[in-house]
């Protein structure tokens with residue numbers, strides 16, 4: 001099975017976590033931590049800053065690795081490096097997603113997360 005390697009941002013502000021709903025593709029309608037594929041010659045942190053700039057038009061500071069999720073979808077294996085981040089400059093503006101919300105820790109379970117993200121959500125709840 002092919003492996004997809006992505007970096008995802010758990011962006012925290014005022015004790016809330018940023019969640020975005022995928023607007024297209026096979027996982028349309030599910031919520032995720034924004035991010036994307038790590039390209040050759042990129043570190044996960046560089047990829048993450050690039051993706052957030054592309055998708056959300058803001059600069060983030062990557063604070064630390066929260067954990068790495070390994071998850072089998074029917075179509076591929078996903079390795080997802082999840083980083084705690086905060087907005088360094090600008091305002092998060094959805095350019096590719098269909099919705100966003102700032103979620104309190106206690107409400108994380110009420111979100112319709114992608115399968116892989118449910119694992120990361122367990123870590124976020126313990127922060």
Ligand SMILES: Nc1nc2c([nH]c(=O)n2[C@H]2C[C@H](O)[C@@H](COP(=O)(O)OP(=O)(O)OP(=O)(O)O)O2)c(=O)[nH]1
Nearest residue numbers: 004006008027032033034035036037078114116117
């Ligand atoms: N970005 C992101 N992708 C996730 C998460 N959880 C999860 O299962 N995925 C899956 C969905 C996608 O199939 C894959 C990431 O692809 P992507 O579409 O975000 O990456 P990308 O922007 O670099 O891709 P592309 O449009 O260039 O193909 O990982 C998540 O929290 N964030």
